[in-house]
Amino acid sequence: MSLVEQAIARMRNQAGFKRAAPDMKPALNRPAPIAEDDLESTASMQRIAIDVPALRAAGYLPEESKDRQFADHYRRIKRTLIDNVLTGGGIGEARVIMVTSALPGDGKTFSSINLALSMALERDISVLLVDCDVAKRHISQIMGLKGERGLLDSLSDDSLDVESLVLKTDMRGLSILPAGNRVESPAELLSSKRMRQLMRNLCDRNPRRILLLDSPPLLITNEGRTLVKIAGQIVLVVRAGHTPRPAVQEAVALFDPQQQAGGVILNEAAMGSDKGYYGYGNYGTYGDNGSDV
Numbered sequence: 001m002s003l004v005e006q007a008i009a010r011m012r013n014q015a016g017f018k019r020a021a022p023d024m025k026p027a028l029n030r031p032a033p034i035a036e037d038d039l040e041s042t043a044s045m046q047r048i049a050i051d052v053p054a055l056r057a058a059g060y061l062p063e064e065s066k067d068r069q070f071a072d073h074y075r076r077i078k079r080t081l082i083d084n085v086l087t088g089g090g091i092g093e094a095r096v097i098m099v100t101s102a103l104p105g106d107g108k109t110f111s112s113i114n115l116a117l118s119m120a121l122e123r124d125i126s127v128l129l130v131d132c133d134v135a136k137r138h139i140s141q142i143m144g145l146k147g148e149r150g151l152l153d154s155l156s157d158d159s160l161d162v163e164s165l166v167l168k169t170d171m172r173g174l175s176i177l178p179a180g181n182r183v184e185s186p187a188e189l190l191s192s193k194r195m196r197q198l199m200r201n202l203c204d205r206n207p208r209r210i211l212l213l214d215s216p217p218l219l220i221t222n223e224g225r226t227l228v229k230i231a232g233q234i235v236l237v238v239r240a241g242h243t244p245r246p247a248v249q250e251a252v253a254l255f256d257p258q259q260q261a262g263g264v265i266l267n268e269a270a271m272g273s274d275k276g277y278y279g280y281g282n283y284g285t286y287g288d289n290g291s292d293v
């Protein structure tokens with residue numbers, strides 16, 4: 001049974017699971033609170049249901065015919081990352097994994113979501129998917145969490161416990177931390193001591209937890225370069241035939257490839273007569289008030 005098939009089977013056993021409506025409702029619904037499991041100790045008792053059909057329709061999951069193929073791809077990718085967590089070494093906390101790209105449109109959010117779903121199938125770890133792309137907020141948007149408090153709220157308010165903002169899903173071992181409400185100078189908040197402390201607190205709260213950061217492109221925003229400093233592992237998503245070689249080289253130069261390299265995902269790579277995944281649209285601008293890309 002593939003990754004997506006397993007996720008769907010789990011959710012069909014949950015009360016309140018609903019398929020996506022044709023008008024593309026958000027990918028998360030809010031059923032009544034239920035008890036916590038033994039892998040998470042979050043303050044929030046609510047669970048949110050992941051709507052797989054909505055994610056698939058929005059292009060964040062592969063077509064059903066390619067489920068098994070992509071499940072195998074991400075199984076291989078996660079193995080190296082998890083092994084690095086277990087063996088330690090490198091610099092920083094290996095459980096803080098940054099998924100990024102050199103430029104917009106390379107498919108990093110697609111990779112973040114599929115990698116999180118694959119990791120959540122592991123029996124001995126839990127995954128916290130953090131929306132750190134505070135300019136675009138793709139994770140928060142597709143999951144229906146744009147109005148929820150999240151990372152930026154906790155960074156700007158020292159009295160706010162970040163753990164209370166973590167939202168559990170109905171998939172065992174998977175939680176989400178939204179980007180939160182917009183604030184002034186997000187780059188400065190992400191580079192602050194408070195940010196480092198939040199990441200430590202999230203790791204310390206659950207020793208089995210891996211933080212998966214969906215992060216901005218490295219060459220477009222200051223926020224992306226800032227997050228490099230707190231990540232123990234960095235996964236760089238490159239779009240085959242699209243991302244210029246100099247851009248990849250410049251992005252790699254921004255982190256330590258010996259100590260922080262989690263790997264490179266070559267997205268849309270040709271496989272025989274077929275292709276890996278269909279295209280992503282250009283951003284045009286980055287963020288609500290961003291400059292042209």
